Amino acid sequence: MSKLYVISNRLPLTIEKKEGVYVCRQSSGGLVSAVGSYLDSDVKGTFSDITWAGVPDCSETAWRTAMASGPEAKYNYLPVFLNKRRYEYYYNGFSNSVIWPLFHYFPSFVDYNAAYYAAYMEANEIFAESLLSVLKREDTVWIHDYHLLPLAAMLRERMPGLTIGFFLHVPFPSYEIFRVLPKEWQRTLLEGMLGADLIGFHTLDYAAHFLSCVKAVLKPERDGQYISWRNRQVKADAFPISIDYDSFNDAYDEHEVAQIRRSYVEMKSDKKLLFSVDRLDYTKGISNRLKGYEKFLEENPDYSEKVVFALNIVPSRDSISKYAERKKMIDEYIGNINSRLGNMKWQPILYRYKHVSFNELVALYTACDLALITPLRDGMNLVAKEFVASRRDKQGVLVLSEMAGAAKELSEALLINPNDTAEISSMIKYGLEMSADEQEQRMTAMQARIMGYDVVEWARDFFEQLKTVKELQLEFEVKFIDNITRVDLVDKYSRANKALFLLDYDGSLMPFQKLPTLAKPSEELLEILRQLAANPRNNVYIISGRNSQSLTEWFGDLNLGLVAEHGARVRHVGGEWKTDLTNDDKSWMEQVEKIMLTYVGKCPHSFIERKDFSLAWHYRNAEPMQGTVRARELYDTLKALASRGKLNVLNGHKVIEVRNSGINKGLAAGKIYDSGKFDFVLAVGDDQTDEDMFRRLARVPDVFTIKVGGEASYARYNLHNPFMVQSLLETIAHYENAPTAVKA
Numbered sequence: 089m090s091k092l093y094v095i096s097n098r099l100p101l102t103i104e105k106k107e108g109v110y111v112c113r114q115s116s117g118g119l120v121s122a123v124g125s126y127l128d129s130d131v132k133g134t135f136s137d138i139t140w141a142g143v144p145d146c147s148e149t150a151w152r153t154a155m156a157s158g159p160e161a162k163y164n165y166l167p168v169f170l171n172k173r174r175y176e177y178y179y180n181g182f183s184n185s186v187i188w189p190l191f192h193y194f195p196s197f198v199d200y201n202a203a204y205y206a207a208y209m210e211a212n213e214i215f216a217e218s219l220l221s222v223l224k225r226e227d228t229v230w231i232h233d234y235h236l237l238p239l240a241a242m243l244r245e246r247m248p249g250l251t252i253g254f255f256l257h258v259p260f261p262s263y264e265i266f267r268v269l270p271k272e273w274q275r276t277l278l279e280g281m282l283g284a285d286l287i288g289f290h291t292l293d294y295a296a297h298f299l300s301c302v303k304a305v306l307k308p309e310r311d312g313q314y315i316s317w318r319n320r321q322v323k324a325d326a327f328p329i330s331i332d333y334d335s336f337n338d339a340y341d342e343h344e345v346a347q348i349r350r351s352y353v354e355m356k357s358d359k360k361l362l363f364s365v366d367r368l369d370y371t372k373g374i375s376n377r378l379k380g381y382e383k384f385l386e387e388n389p390d391y392s393e394k395v396v397f398a399l400n401i402v403p404s405r406d407s408i409s410k411y412a413e414r415k416k417m418i419d420e421y422i423g424n425i426n427s428r429l430g431n432m433k434w435q436p437i438l439y440r441y442k443h444v445s446f447n448e449l450v451a452l453y454t455a456c457d458l459a460l461i462t463p464l465r466d467g468m469n470l471v472a473k474e475f476v477a478s479r480r481d482k483q484g485v486l487v488l489s490e491m492a493g494a495a496k497e498l499s500e501a502l503l504i505n506p507n508d509t510a511e512i513s514s515m516i517k518y519g520l521e522m523s524a525d526e527q528e529q530r531m532t533a534m535q536a537r538i539m540g541y542d543v544v545e546w547a548r549d550f551f552e553q554l555k556t557v558k559e560l561q562l563e564f565e566v567k568f569i570d571n572i573t574r575v576d577l578v579d580k581y582s583r584a585n586k587a588l589f590l591l592d593y594d595g596s597l598m599p600f601q602k603l604p605t606l607a608k609p610s611e612e613l614l615e616i617l618r619q620l621a622a623n624p625r626n627n628v629y630i631i632s633g634r635n636s637q638s639l640t641e642w643f644g645d646l647n648l649g650l651v652a653e654h655g656a657r658v659r660h661v662g663g664e665w666k667t668d669l670t671n672d673d674k675s676w677m678e679q680v681e682k683i684m685l686t687y688v689g690k691c692p693h694s695f696i697e698r699k700d701f702s703l704a705w706h707y708r709n710a711e712p713m714q715g716t717v718r719a720r721e722l723y724d725t726l727k728a729l730a731s732r733g734k735l736n737v738l739n740g741h742k743v744i745e746v747r748n749s750g751i752n753k754g755l756a757a758g759k760i761y762d763s764g765k766f767d768f769v770l771a772v773g774d775d776q777t778d779e780d781m782f783r784r785l786a787r788v789p790d791v792f793t794i795k796v797g798g799e800a801s802y803a804r805y806n807l808h809n810p811f812m813v814q815s816l817l818e819t820i821a822h823y824e825n826a827p828t829a830v831k832a
């Protein structure tokens with residue numbers, strides 16, 4: 089059984105000195121409890137062993153002493169040691185003064201310090217080195233968060249077969265934000281993440297942003313939910329992180345929780361209690377929250393002395409100046425509200441700046457009337473989910489920022505825009521006056537949703553998809569033809585009596601050109617085809633999406649079979665062009681052409697190719713991003729139209745093509761193959777339309793199907809480019825001609 093390595097910036101252990109001796113204890117926190125709950129459940133059956141790797145919160149010496157004294161070993165631990173300055177630059181520097189502000193849409197807070205970037209890369213290298221000293225090929229690695237974006241690629245480079253999952257706990261920003269980073273940083277971060285097999289985000293929006301950044305910066309040939317990257321299929325998807333629902337729900341009745349709750353209920357007396365808890369962070373919208381509350385008090389003087397806000401802030405990253413400034417600002421603001429709107433008997437805000445225990449936290453979640461959670465940006469926000477899960481009484485109102493990932497799931501919360509002070513104020517009022525019935529209805533719906541996808545389900549879902557991606561990669565493993573395969577191919581050919589060659593043209597025999605009319609065959613290619621076709625046992629077909637005129641013009645004089653428009657028209661060797669259609673209705677063409685024309689207008693440099701039985705909209709010369717977006721729209725529009733008639737819409741290589749249904753290269757290739765007793769078959773293609781041919785031929789024993797390019801395919805083999813195809817065909821043609829020449 090394989091081992092699981094969970095990698096995060098920090099190890100989930102706290103090393104403390106007690107009575108002169110270093111001891112360690114399991115620390116708590118979002119990631120630890122989330123991942124820990126899963127690790128404690130069904131994962132044990134899947135992996136033989138679990139190791140957590142990260143930076144310990146102590147020196148190397150302290151670590152060794154604490155470990156020697158027998159730690160509370162919940163998992164195995166792999167410590168990664170970074171010196172103080174490097175850690176400072178990697179953690180406070182690049183992680184929290186570049187990525188954190190940028191990914192939370194605070195570009196003006198970013199500190200573009202090249203030394204931070206260098207330390208970040210070095211720190212990730214050190215993580216990679218530590219891991220590579222213990223990892224085995226069959227192991228699974230689960231990397232967490234923005235501190236370790238480049239790590240997956242570093243591991244992949246040195247251990248290509250490793251199973252790697254990556255999960256990002258913060259938002260992934262849109263390209264317009266991401267692009268402000270220097271280009272090298274952009275590439276490194278994206279390529280780093282693509283080293284994983286599965287990349288998880290909290291929401292589909294974040295996954296979509298990531299994909300659009302990958303497309304804009306790295307320009308992979310294909311995209312979709314799967315990205316074809318360096319001969320691997322990588323998937324990006326949403327896995328909304330959750331919480332250990334039962335531990336919060338059960339805690340409601342815990343003795344200590346109930347006791348603390350009672351003390352808060354007594355304290356608030358007839359007042360309404362608002363509550364919030366967050367780390368001190370500018371992304372959490374604490375000032376906006378205070379503004380909203382202040383406005384509520386100003387506009388509703390009848391609530392004076394009838395409401396109190398328990399505001400809990402947990403110290404965080406206080407050595408970064410932006411955080412220290414925020415603390416000062418919040419302290420002053422709270423003082424101002426309390427002194428201006430409060431009186432000697434009543435303070436509108438009870439402010440606490442420290443970490444509270446789990447029991448106290450749940451007591452507050454369950455004693456309050458309203459939780460006010462207003463981040464300006466938040467990957468998910470677990471506090472919102474914990475509050476809902478804790479409310480066994482099904483009472484309490486959640487006011488939640490729509491900028492938190494959690495808002496996507498908790499739609500029964502009172503959703504607010506954190507920049508809209510008036511909205512916060514009016515939702516506080518609405519929430520405080522909400523009937524018990526409405527509270528129960530909303531709470532029940534949210535609880536059902538969290539219960540159905542708790543943290544164990546979250547992690548299980550992630551691992552299941554990781555397994556699926558790995559299986560898919562194996563199925564679609566890109567196998568470039570090596571020398572052994574080449575020798576085997578030529579050997580099989582040499583022993584064949586009747587050979588069939590099915591050769592796609594554009595992108596397979598000749599590289600793509602800016603305009604289809606420019607892609608004329610070179611003299612070299614024509615010579616190779618001439619020689620290949622000269623041998624009577626060879627049956628060579630060009631099987632193309634092009635029309636019969638182009639194929640006749642270029643190959644009409646050679647001894648070749650020609651298949652035009654993906655099989656709509658066929659000309660066998662020495663024969664005439666024949667239309668091979670069960671359905672030759674062309675009445676759809678006018679309407680489709682009109683639609684395509686609007687896309688020519690919408691997408692500069694795109695154009696229409698008109699053929700006898702099909703219409704193609706090409707976007708190879710358009711600006712890539714615009715081309716892809718318009719292609720997707722056009723594809724959807726034409727698909728909707730096609731569903732009403734007998735049409736086929738094809739998403740090819742930078743082309744959307746429409747033709748009558750019942751035409752494809754698979755059918756055409758099948759008919760040709762069935763027409764003769766071929767004992768050697770070689771088929772070459774490069775795009776989606778060739779996949780039909782590869783699929784049809786997959787049943788043929790010993791077939792050589794070749795995909796041009798490094799993408800996943802039904803073909804058995806890959807070749808890098810058309811010139812390598814030409815070279816392979818040349819070898820075959822010469823092989824044939826050589827003995828003849830000797831004989832002569």
Ligand code: GDG
Pocket residue numbers: 117118119257258329365366367400402442443444445446449466467468469470471472474
């Ligand atoms: C990052 C992302 C994403 C807080 N104060 C106390 C305390 N906490 C616990 C909460 C909760 C966790 O810390 C905070 O989680 P959040 O999700 O709200 O926020 P971040 O720390 O910013 O976490 C975030 C998360 O990762 C997971 O992917 O949701 O978007 O920014 O569990 O309960 N716990 C106790 N005392 C406190 O004073 N006991």
